[in-house]
Structure formats: C-alpha cells, structure tokens
Amino acid sequence: TQLLEQSPQFLSIQEGENLTVYCNSSSVFSSLQWYRQEPGEGPVLLVTVVTGGEVKKLKRLTFQFGDARKDSSLHITAAQPGDTGLYLCARGLSNFGNEKLTFGTGTRLTIIP
C-alpha cells in the first residue's frame, strides 16, 4: 500500500519551461526524501528534508517541505532534457530516513528538447 500520493503521474514539457511536482500524505512525515530514477537504474537521492517549512535548493531544483510536514513539492526551473526521469518521494521512519523507506508512485517527467 502506497501511503504517499504524487502528482501529476506524468508530465511532459518543453525544454526551458518551469514545473512543479507534488508529494502528499494524510500523515505527518518525520523526514522526506526525493529521488530521481532513470530507466534501468536504481533511484538516486536528491535531497532529504526534515523541518516543517524547510526549503532546499539544488542548482535549478527547489524542494519545499510543508509546514505541517504532510506534503512536499519539487520545483524545477528552466527544465533541461537531462532532468528527464522518474521522480520519487519517500518517507522514512527516523529523522534521517535511514530505516525502511515508503515510496510514492512517482512522477514520470519528460523534457522535450
């Protein structure tokens, strides 16, 4: 059972556009991680957020953790073809997510050159 809902499920946009994807749950997270997964590969960790309201930036990627720690968003500015992939959010049991993770169903992003 997936406890995390991600939206949209699919997103296809032109290179250079901005986009936001979302991760929502009815329960509070102790921590939340965002991963990117390319076809045939394992997920690669992008960021971990722990504190409600926290904002973290990774180059053109901005991650926000909701104040109530029930939701998170990932915003990409000026998307590039290299951003194409499956974006997964995951919640951990501990503050640093190093026990088992529960993943969302993912947002499959395609950037069109």
Added chain:
Amino acid sequence: DTGVSQNPRHKITKRGQNVTFRCDPISEHNRLYWYRQTLGQGPEFLTYFQNEAQLEKSRLLSDRFSAERPKGSFSTLEIQRTEQGDSAMYLCASSLGLSNTEAFFGQGTRLTVV
C-alpha cells in the same frame, strides 16, 4: 567502483524455477535493504539487515522469498517456485546505519518470469 553492485542485471526464468540475486553493498555500510519495484510503481520495501541480522521483513515477503547476509557483507535474495507475479525490478540499497546518512541504491536486477 565503490557503489552498490547487484548481479545479475537481468534474469529471465520459467515459472516454477528458483532464482537467486546477489547484492554487494558499499564497504563498511552496516545496513542493507531489499526493495521490489513493479512497472509504474515506486519501490516497495521487502526486508533489511543490520550487519548479519535480518531486522524486519515486509508482509510482501512470502514464504517463497528468503534473504541472507551471512557475514554482514554481501546479501542474497532467493525466490523459490517463481510465479509470473514475481516479475519486477529487485533493488538493493545500503547505508551506514548511523543518523544523518543516505541510502545508496544499486542498479537493480530485473526479473522476468515466463
């Protein structure tokens, strides 16, 4: 390469056969996790080890599945009497097991049961 290594990368097997996958974690990582990912879904937790001890198993891990980590280093995941529903990507991850660390995933083993 010091990342998590999984073998084989791909496995095609006939229904009813047994299969075994191997995972070599990053050296000195105490924790090792197994996940399963089906098409269009996120990974689902199967089990994890702290050194050689298997600390938790998901209800997804039926009696046909067994995982071991005998010396606290590499791990194996065996599926007996495979079924078509076992077709999936099997992912392994490892972490130091201390606070403030991340889990690193391998490239996975894609199993197809025909």
